[in-house]
Amino acid sequence: MKLCFILNPRSGRNARRPWLTGHIREFIAARGLDATLVTTTGPQHATALASAALAAGCTRVIAVGGDGTMNEIAQALLYSPAALGLVPCGSGNGLALHLGIPTQLNEALALAADPAARIAAIDTGAANGRPFFNAMGCGFDAEISRRFNRLTRRGLAAYARIGLSAFRSRRSEWVVIHGAGQTKALLTLLVAVANSDQYGNHACIAPGARVDDGQLDLVAVRPVGFASAVPLIARLFLGKFSSSPGVFRLRSARFLIVRSGPGLLHTDGETHETGALVEVKVHPRSLRLIVPVHSRVSNADPVPAPDFALPFP
Template sequence: MKLLFIINPGSGSHDINLKEVISTHFKGGDVNIELFELPDDCSLDKIKAKIEQSQPDRVVAVGGDGTLKLVAECLLNKEIPIGIIPAGSANGMAKELGIPQEITEALDLLKNGKTQKIHVVKINDEICIHLSDLGFNAYLVKKFDTLPERGMWGYAKATWHALWNHKRMDVELNIKGETIKSKAAMVAIANATMYGSGLKINPDGKLDDELFEIVLVKDYSYLEILKVWITRLPFNPKKVEIFQTSAIKISSKHKAHFQVDGEYMGKINTVEAHILPAAITVIV
């Protein structure tokens, strides 16, 4: 078996030498490995060229959700399975798939794990494998990227700042010909069920059906989300509503902060999204 590791050296806050850990783990075994560290100016074309040149049996994303998204874009609708080594700040998709957060345990899974096809969501010109949103959380992601602290402490500081500074939006959702107008703190396009922090925003989400969820958070209802997470009771529809769909158009009266899989994309007025069924294969 040949494994190609796509390593993002800028992911997370750890001081582990990822190349050394991976090389040591597979030394003397029957797995052939190749390591490709993402350069600062890396493009999708460079990663695709590396995959084509390497001809691996499996490609492994070493980093956070953003690194996994890059690899997934290169392998859309291809049969090559994608492995995940969680080395980012939050590692939401790894947690979603039950992949061990301990790196050596995750490395063991690459050879022995089973494969599963999952869908992704095409959002404007991007793909989303985990969670995307307009509003509060996207503003939080923007703020988090400017802070020197990483990990959960940085996330807590960014959340506090966002709660004080972000304003609600006027949004319009067009789902299956029906139009819903609302004030909103945030609108999430949820492929997965929870953020990397463990906060479960989409309790009914599945990665292998042909639907995704729209989570309309009408006010700053983190307490409501925490209540659902702890008690498993349904959301209060006055605060949070969930819609299932395979396509949607979201419009905001004023430009709103927007993020995809933890990457801040700027401020936009309109989001169009649709499902790409069974688009990638992951090792779980």
């Protein structure tokens, strides 16, 4: 079993851990692993490093970072025989929390390197061709992601401050949503499409969502004021968001979101400018991932990339 650990030194908690590189090297040596450790230097570098690891014959590629690092590495592993391991070090760690992956450093390292660890295959998504593995969104949450990514110090408190600031200058947008045989026109604050049940930090945007059901969960939130936002946020952390007034939810393998004009979207917290049409689709069980025995995801082997298309209006 050949492993490659890919460390993002600027991701979340890693920026405050100058000792982490040495710690991982000691872990590799103590376990006698056939493993390398490489470090990212900028955007998209993790994808290139993961591709190189695959070419070198690695059967496991371990992301030591946050959701953005996970996204970049997973892009290279789609439909490959290699498995992704997660050592969550970011601010949200939504996919890791959904799957029950330990957030404690040594426990996560041990799981990723365990030759007997359980390997599952999970669904992945794409928004206008951009892969995502936990969630994507446009509107208010994309704006929060844009502001959050500019910070040098992150965390839940920083996210809350950014969210409050963005809420004061929020804008609503008319969208038309096509999916599951329905067409719905809505005035929205945000539209998110989730693969797992949460953004991160146990903020459950799509309670009950699964990463192995061949479906994605669209959640649209209508405009709210401060008075309505407080109970809505509470429901987000209590697992009752979908039943909130002003929340529209739809489950499908594919969506077409028609916005009033071009704008920002995020994929796993990384932001991109895109056009008015946003096509979102699922790729069932397209990524192999190391998970704990008790994880809610089902065991399965990846399926070949689909060569069919689902009709849209």
